[in-house]
Amino acid sequence: MKIKLEKLSNLSKMFTSNLRQIDKTPLFFLADDDADDQELFKEALSEIDKSIRCLTASSGEEALNKLKTDLKQLPDYIFLDLNMPRMNGLECLVEIKKTNTLKHIPVIIYSTSSAEKDVEETRKLGADYFITKPPGFKELCDKIKYILSGKWTHENSQPDYQS
Numbered sequence: 001m002k003i004k005l006e007k008l009s010n011l012s013k014m015f016t017s018n019l020r021q022i023d024k025t026p027l028f029f030l031a032d033d034d035a036d037d038q039e040l041f042k043e044a045l046s047e048i049d050k051s052i053r054c055l056t057a058s059s060g061e062e063a064l065n066k067l068k069t070d071l072k073q074l075p076d077y078i079f080l081d082l083n084m085p086r087m088n089g090l091e092c093l094v095e096i097k098k099t100n101t102l103k104h105i106p107v108i109i110y111s112t113s114s115a116e117k118d119v120e121e122t123r124k125l126g127a128d129y130f131i132t133k134p135p136g137f138k139e140l141c142d143k144i145k146y147i148l149s150g151k152w153t154h155e156n157s158q159p160d161y162q163s
Helices: 002-022 035-048 060-070 089-098 116-124 137-149
Strands: 027-031 053-057 077-080 107-111 129-132
Touching: 027 035, 027 060, 035 053, 035 137, 053 060, 060 077, 060 089, 077 089, 089 107, 089 116, 107 116, 116 129, 129 137
Parallel strands: 027 053, 027 077, 077 107, 107 129
Antiparallel strands: none
16 A cells, blocks of 8 residues: 555656646746836736746845745746845845756846946846846837747847847
């Protein structure tokens, strides 16, 4: 009886693992202290594909806590605002890149800044891409579609810091 239960348990784990592999719906994680920006980002994702999921945090500290302990599934993309309370985006980026379970996840800086020094600093710290928050909804959707297309990974990490 014990052997049968172990086999069933193993089959259940394999089945769950296979379902995760089949489900290719992207999971986004957004750390941004502005609730309106969070909502707009989630609306843009829904506009692109209603099945895309997005988890949020309001600070770098909250983001790290969720990413390290609260999530059943790691996100496919992490978007970080630079200016957040308690722990800013730069500090959060450094911690993400030091964490074995997180360092492989693409981190996209998503900020109102378009300063070259911010772009260079985040790149040196391991950010994979830099997006300046666009002025309109359509532009935001276009930028997210570009990230989803994967084309940005072939551009030598050229930042998109122009609105």
